[in-house]
Amino acid sequence: MLEATDLHVEFSGRGGRRARAVDGVNLAIGAGEIVALVGESGCGKTTLARTLLGLERPTAGQIVYDGTPLSYSGRALKAFRRQVQLVLQDPMGSLNPRHTVHEAVAEGPRIHNLPDEESVVSSALSRAGLRPPERFLHRYPHELSGGQRQRVVIAGALALDPKVLIADEPVASLDASVRGEILSLILRLRDDLGLSALVVTHDLGLAWNIADRVAVMYLGRIVESGPTEAILTNPQHPYTQALLSVLPDSPQRIILTGEPPDPTQIPTGCRFHPRCQLIPTTPDTTACTSKPLPILPTTTHPQVACHLATS
Template identity: 85%
Template sequence: MLTATDLRVEFASRGRPAARAVDGVNLAVGAGEIVALVGESGCGKTTLARTLLGLERPTAGTVSYDGTPLSYRARALKAYRREVQLVLQDPMGSLNPRQTVYEAVAEGPRIHGLPDEEKVVAEALSRAGLRPPERFFLRYPHELSGGQRQRVVIAGALALDPKVLIADEPVASLDASVRGEILALLLRLRDDLGLSALVVTHDLGLAWNIADRVAVMYLGRIVESGPTEEILRAPQHPYTQALLSVLPESPERIVLTGEPPDPTRIPTGCRFHPRCQVVAAGNPIATTCQTTLLPVLPAVPEPQSACHLTP
């Protein structure tokens, strides 16, 4: 349904090298599939999501929807955004406090000129779990709970009957008791409507519960990907191992030293080697990690890892 091929996004800065926010990414989201894009803050997840939505133009590479490369003409983008919708992480920030729930959900159908506006809004709210929908029409965001606000945001996306949702940290701002409800809603939408989804998150526990496949991103590039069960039960890349070690059931905590490197100065060799626990332990392969480049991972369903330790 949605494919990125050798995608690169750079941001120029006067007097400094360009920041490589996305530095060669191949990613595919199949029909009815939920893919989790995982990584710590600053690794390029949100920039990749914005580029897949057509909000950023890639420096190189292509975004394709249903086999057709994305066109950046206004009319083509408008049609594309009816098929691929965004769900943001902060519903209070993404909803206009002066608009009622009805106005917020009706905005998309009005832009696209859909008939039977009230029926479309009511169906979208019902699908998002706000029933009866008429009870919410005249409410304002501040009158709703955090979970209800997030359901309104999801309803705004569903009102256009999209085929793909891109959810950027969809439960990060919610209480733990509400997160499960929103995740269950996303799974139900996939089962009932055949929706595909790319879920951007830093939480591997969330990926474990919702995703069919997971792609782990570090410093602008996917370093490991594959079926969720296989990747999270037996991670091959040291970065994935470190991310998993913070889960409560992990037997050993791996603490990464330092911050992710500046994207204007990507390290030579493996881009993770300055923080890698294997290199820090004095493994003989450290010299290779520091000097030898790794290939960009292809968009394949099988487990794969961009690491010199991977056989």
Template identity: 80%
Template structure:
């Protein structure tokens, strides 16, 4: 449904240098599939999501939707965004505090000029072929988002709702346009733990009932385990490991993925990475993770880790990893080194 091919996004940095926020990414989201894009803050996840939505122009590479390259003309982008909708992290920031729930959900169909029965009566034959009852459309979207009975919420304002209800209103606003793909940027990060499961269950139900595809951007691998069919792990602008969720999270091959998984409560060993993510204007030579890699720090890395660049991973469903040490028996390496 949605695919990025050799995608790169650069921004102007200090001293005339260019910051490579996204640096050669291949990523696909299939029909009815949920893909989790995971990584720590600053790795480029949100920039990639914004670029997939057409909110940022790629420096190079391309985005295709349903096999057609994305065009950046106003009309083409408007048609594209009706099919690909965004769910943001902070529902209170996404909603206008002066708009009722009804107005918030109806805003998308009005912007995209979905014909209502009222406008059909005025405009005559131009839109009379497929009139839409706006009130029924809003009620249906709220119901699908789990706010029932929907009429009870029509005249409420965001401050009168709980955090979970506000996030459902944001999701309903996206559903009102009947999209094919949702891009959810940290959709439960601002919610209480008791509400997170409800929103995740809602996303799964929407996938099953409506056939929606979704790209879920998160730093929480536990969330990815519960919701995603595939996982793509991003570090410093590039996908470093990807594959089916069970393969990646039960047998991670990249040291970065292993470190991310080690913070989960059931992890037997905590891996603490040293330092901060490198400056995207100064990408390290060789493997871009090697300055913080626990294997290199322990003396178990290969000479190529700091000198030889790794190939860009292609988009695909099979397990893939960009690491010089992937598949190497670390016990044997440690023994030979000692």
């Protein structure tokens, strides 16, 4: 349904240097498939999501939706955004406190001139689990719980009958008791409506519960991807292993030193080598520090970009 091919996104950095926020990404989301994009803050996940939505223009590469390359003309983007909708992580920040639930959900249908607004809004609220919708239409965001506010945001996306949802940390701001409900809702929407979804998250536990495939991103590039069970039960990349080690049932905690490097100064060789926990115990790290790794292609099979994992 939605595919990024050799995608690069750069921004102007300090001293005239270019920050490579997305530095060569191939990623596809199939019909009815949920893909989790996982990584630390600052690894490029949100920039990639914004580019997939057409909110950022790639420096190189292209976005393809349903077999057609994305055009950046106003009319084409408007049509595209009816098919691909965004769900933000902070519903209190994304909902206008002066607008009722009806006004919030009706905003998209009004922009796209959809007929029968009342029916569209009520149907979207019902599909998002706010039933009966009449109870919520005239409420304001501050009168709702966190889970209800997130359902309103999801209803606003569903009002346009999209084919793909891009959810950026959709449960990060919610209590643990509500997280499962929102994840179950996304799964139910996939099953009932055939929706595809890209779920952007730093939480591999969330990916385990919801995703068909996982793509692990580090410093602008996908370093490991494949079916969720294969990646999370047998991670090959040391970065994926470190992310998994923080889960409660992990036998050993792996502590990464430092922060992800500055995207204006990406390390030579493997971009993860300055923080890699395997480097101190590896006799020869010449390849890790000097030999570039290939960009991972689009495939549903497990794959990893790591000299030590593939040696």
